[in-house]
Amino acid sequence: xxxxxxxxxxxxxxxxxxxxxxxxxxxxxxxxxxxxxxxxxxxxxxxxxxxxxxxxxxxxxxxxxxxxxxxxxxxxxxxxxxxxxxxxxxxxxxxxxxxxxxxxxxxxxxxxxxxxxxxxxxxxxxxxxxxxxxxxxxxxxxxxxxxxxxxxxxxxxxxxxxxxxxxxxxxxxxxxxxxxxxxxxxxxxxxxxxxxxxxxxxxxxxxxxxxxxxxxxxxxxxxxxxxxxxxxxxxxxxxxxxxxxxxxxxxxxxxxxxxxxxxxxxxxxx
Amino acid sequence: xxxxxxxxxxxxxxxxxxxxxxxxxxxxxxxxxxxxxxxxxxxxxxxxxxxxxxxxxxxxxxxxxxxxxxxxxxxxxxxxxxxxxxxxxxxxxxxxxxxxxxxxxxxxxxxxxxxxxxxxxxxxxxxxxxxxxxxxxxxxxxxxxxxxxxxxxxxxxxxxxxxxxxxxxxxxxxxxxxxxxxxxxxxxxxxxxxxxxxxxxxxxxxxxxxxxxxxxxxxxxxxxxxxxxxxxxxxxxxxxxxxxxxxxxxxxxxxxxxxxxxxxxxxxxx
Amino acid sequence: xxxxxxxxxxxxxxxxxxxxxxxxxxxxxxxxxxxxxxxxxxxxxxxxxxxxxxxxxxxxxxxxxxxxxxxxxxxxxxxxxxxxxxxxxxxxxxxxxxxxxxxxxxxxxxxxxxxxxxxxxxxxxxxxxxxxxxxxxxxxxxxxxxxxxxxxxxxxxxxxxxxxxxxxxxxxxxxxxxxxxxxxxxxxxxxxxxxxxxxxxxxxxxxxxxxxxxxxxxxxxxxxxxxxxxxxxxxxxxxxxxxxxxxxxxxxxxxxxxxxxxxxxxxxxx
Numbered sequence: 001x002x003x004x005x006x007x008x009x010x011x012x013x014x015x016x017x018x019x020x021x022x023x024x025x026x027x028x029x030x031x032x033x034x035x036x037x038x039x040x041x042x043x044x045x046x047x048x049x050x051x052x053x054x055x056x057x058x059x060x061x062x063x064x065x066x067x068x069x070x071x072x073x074x075x076x077x078x079x080x081x082x083x084x085x086x087x088x089x090x091x092x093x094x095x096x097x098x099x100x101x102x103x104x105x106x107x108x109x110x111x112x113x114x115x116x117x118x119x120x121x122x123x124x125x126x127x128x129x130x131x132x133x134x135x136x137x138x139x140x141x142x143x144x145x146x147x148x149x150x151x152x153x154x155x156x157x158x159x160x161x162x163x164x165x166x167x168x169x170x171x172x173x174x175x176x177x178x179x180x181x182x183x184x185x186x187x188x189x190x191x192x193x194x195x196x197x198x199x200x201x202x203x204x205x206x207x208x209x210x211x212x213x214x215x216x217x218x219x220x221x222x223x224x225x226x227x228x229x230x231x232x233x234x235x236x237x238x239x240x241x242x243x244x245x246x247x248x249x250x251x252x253x254x255x256x257x258x259x260x261x262x263x264x265x266x267x268x269x270x
Numbered sequence: 271x272x273x274x275x276x277x278x279x280x281x282x283x284x285x286x287x288x289x290x291x292x293x294x295x296x297x298x299x300x301x302x303x304x305x306x307x308x309x310x311x312x313x314x315x316x317x318x319x320x321x322x323x324x325x326x327x328x329x330x331x332x333x334x335x336x337x338x339x340x341x342x343x344x345x346x347x348x349x350x351x352x353x354x355x356x357x358x359x360x361x362x363x364x365x366x367x368x369x370x371x372x373x374x375x376x377x378x379x380x381x382x383x384x385x386x387x388x389x390x391x392x393x394x395x396x397x398x399x400x401x402x403x404x405x406x407x408x409x410x411x412x413x414x415x416x417x418x419x420x421x422x423x424x425x426x427x428x429x430x431x432x433x434x435x436x437x438x439x440x441x442x443x444x445x446x447x448x449x450x451x452x453x454x455x456x457x458x459x460x461x462x463x464x465x466x467x468x469x470x471x472x473x474x475x476x477x478x479x480x481x482x483x484x485x486x487x488x489x490x491x492x493x494x495x496x497x498x499x500x501x502x503x504x505x506x507x508x509x510x511x512x513x514x515x516x517x518x519x520x521x522x523x524x525x526x527x528x529x530x531x532x533x534x535x536x537x538x539x540x
Numbered sequence: 541x542x543x544x545x546x547x548x549x550x551x552x553x554x555x556x557x558x559x560x561x562x563x564x565x566x567x568x569x570x571x572x573x574x575x576x577x578x579x580x581x582x583x584x585x586x587x588x589x590x591x592x593x594x595x596x597x598x599x600x601x602x603x604x605x606x607x608x609x610x611x612x613x614x615x616x617x618x619x620x621x622x623x624x625x626x627x628x629x630x631x632x633x634x635x636x637x638x639x640x641x642x643x644x645x646x647x648x649x650x651x652x653x654x655x656x657x658x659x660x661x662x663x664x665x666x667x668x669x670x671x672x673x674x675x676x677x678x679x680x681x682x683x684x685x686x687x688x689x690x691x692x693x694x695x696x697x698x699x700x701x702x703x704x705x706x707x708x709x710x711x712x713x714x715x716x717x718x719x720x721x722x723x724x725x726x727x728x729x730x731x732x733x734x735x736x737x738x739x740x741x742x743x744x745x746x747x748x749x750x751x752x753x754x755x756x757x758x759x760x761x762x763x764x765x766x767x768x769x770x771x772x773x774x775x776x777x778x779x780x781x782x783x784x785x786x787x788x789x790x791x792x793x794x795x796x797x798x799x800x801x802x803x804x805x806x807x808x809x810x
Contacts, residue, residue: 041784044784045784052572057650197314242527243524345593374591380595469580469590515789518789
């Protein structure tokens with residue numbers, strides 16, 4: 001069992017947050033139509049600089065200036081898969097962090113196959129999904145749409161297999177978020193059930209991870225820092241909200257104003 | 271003249287709402303870029319589970335797990351029309367409810383033709399549009415953009431013709447919403463003028479109808495229940511709002527918290 | 541140095557605002573996926589009528605009923621460029637105002653080239669961008685993503701060159717917005733730093749300009765009126781906000797309720 005020093009991690013999270021706010025890393029998102037605006041707003045509230053670009057004609061130019069890349073298959077089709085295949089190769093060549101979000105993996109053979117094709121081209125730095133999605137990348141389980149029918153705990157064996165094969169960090173989102181790497185595991189217990197009542201919270205988490213990866217070369221640390229920021233923000237926003245509408249407003253306000261003190265008071269990891 | 275028992279209908283609406291919250295039916299949306307996020311959030315606030323998917327490669331898989339299908343032509347092009355044509359056929363084969371939203375029908379020959387092509391493949395369970403859109407499906411009237419220049423009353427003959435031809439339920443949205451089927455008509459008088467000052471409220475109505483259809487096999491009842499929930503939610507949200515920004519926040523909060531008591535106190539149908 | 545009469549300009553702005561609220565001009569947007577919803581909501585809150593349509597099959601029909609056209613390259617690809625090329629030609633033939641928003645020009649050769657291709661087909665009525673984008677249309681400067689690394693003042697020479705070549709009005713957005721035409725220049729000093737922490741504020745400005753152009757044939761006046769409305773709205777919304785989430789809510793509420801008195805009290809131009 002690892003000994004977790006929450007105070008030290010809170011200090012490291014805030015150090016990363018300050019670096020993002022100062023450097024405004026450029027996060028290149030090839031993501032789905034449903035969440036593009038939400039993702040951009042979350043990255044801006046965090047202090048990063050988002051760009052959404054999917055044209056094959058400009059991929060090389062955009063990745064040249066990008067500090068990290070998010071690939072999110074939420075509304076993927078054959079054209080966007082082609083874009084993602086070229087993007088993951090270019091990002092690997094430039095050696096910037098790659099965050100893969102396998103939205104709805106398992107819901108269709110096409111989604112599961114698309115992820116496999118991307119994984120064959122290059123191993124991502126971090127994969128973040130819910131338990132059903134992570135599981136579908138290994139076994140051929142069927143998920144119901146984009147919501148998970150497994151608990152994060154149940155997807156741990158699949159995560160371990162992905163880590164072995166791709167030498168990457170895995171984040172399994174859920175009531176408790178699991179961050180896993182070769183010899184590390186950390187659980188983020190912050191959050192709120194209301195986060196599942198707003199679209200794109202998982203996609204937002206992946207984008208925040210990309211921002212943290214852009215300024216912190218330790219992928220496991222970056223992932224845990226991002227997930228803690230995400231979950232604390234969601235927890236505080238939910239405590240101020242009367243429902244998913246006001247939750248969304250508070251989410252961006254809380255994220256924008258997040259202080260060292262607030263992180264320290266709320267952090268609940270093990 | 272039908273005798274309407276508001277108390278009984280309010281009870282039936284709440285029964286359906288509880289079923290949606292319990293079963294979280296999967297609503298497959300092939301919809302426009304403008305409203306995807308809003309539609310997803312409305313379905314989540316209602317208690318349903320949204321999925322947006324348009325790739326030909328995964329249509330069969332997604333419709334296999336879907337409980338109902340929304341086709342919305344708000345930003346349609348030739349590729350998306352092809353997707354919708356295959357989707358309506360697959361949904362008909364699986365016999366799940368199909369809700370057609372003819373956004374901007376009449377504004378271009380392409381939109382009107384697209385709807386005709388879809389109607390030739392299969393009759394939808396429910397068509398919901400504003401008066402100009404419903405009218406354009408029958409006569410070849412010209413609409414100004416996506417806003418109606420007719421009153422719901424003026425589109426009733428077109429609605430009757432569509433009902434005869436497609437054996438479907440028609441919803442004409444407006445200040446008063448008309449729900450029409452072969453031998454039934456019901457007017458939902460709830461709502462607010464502020465609903466027209468936020469994009470995608472019509473599209474949201476169509477998505478809510480799809481959720482109610484997924485758990486209630488009586489299409490006319492499902493349509494009236496969804497429109498009543500929509501209109502009461504909009505009316506209460508508007509009463510709390512200072513403009514379209516705060517309206518949107520309250521809309522999701524009110525929808526999420528909607529109780530039997532609130533429905534009973536506000537329902538205004540005839 | 542021009543003599544600016546703020547009181548007179550405030551009266552003219554309000555006159556235009558009333559005309560928009562009364563006539564609800566139809567603004568045709570061919571814009572990016574990230575901001576479509578935001579743009580539609582801003583146009584609705586202003587009193588205009590938005591339509592988003594990109595299918596080649598319906599361009600001629602939509603432009604036939606449109607009062608102005610916005611071309612925004614934020615998520616452009618080869619297909620959307622083809623649409624924009626046909627749209628700019630059709631809008632020129634019909635002689636409706638064309639507003640060009642060169643999002644991310646300079647960030648990739650493809651974006652810069654796309655703009656050049658559009659400018660070769662027809663000169664827009666107004667081009668609005670941040671300083672880096674305006675600069676990239678003339679020199680081949682490189683920008684970092686979609687955020688500007690220049691001040692508006694630094695892009696003035698590029699703006700003058702564009703005005704000479706295209707006989708158009710240029711708006712350079714920034715902390716202070718510059719509106720420039722052949723013999724005119726006006727600075728709008730309203731606004732708030734919080735506007736840069738929400739995605740799509742620049743795109744919203746371009747859409748508002750299109751609405752003002754639709755009812756005011758004087759392009760320079762329309763641009764300055766739109767930018768003043770935009771900046772006053774942002775300034776008031778920011779003063780009520782706790783962060784970017786609540787800013788967005790207040791932005792639409794303030795825009796919807798904007799009065800002559802409020803414009804008069806806040807206008808800060810020179």
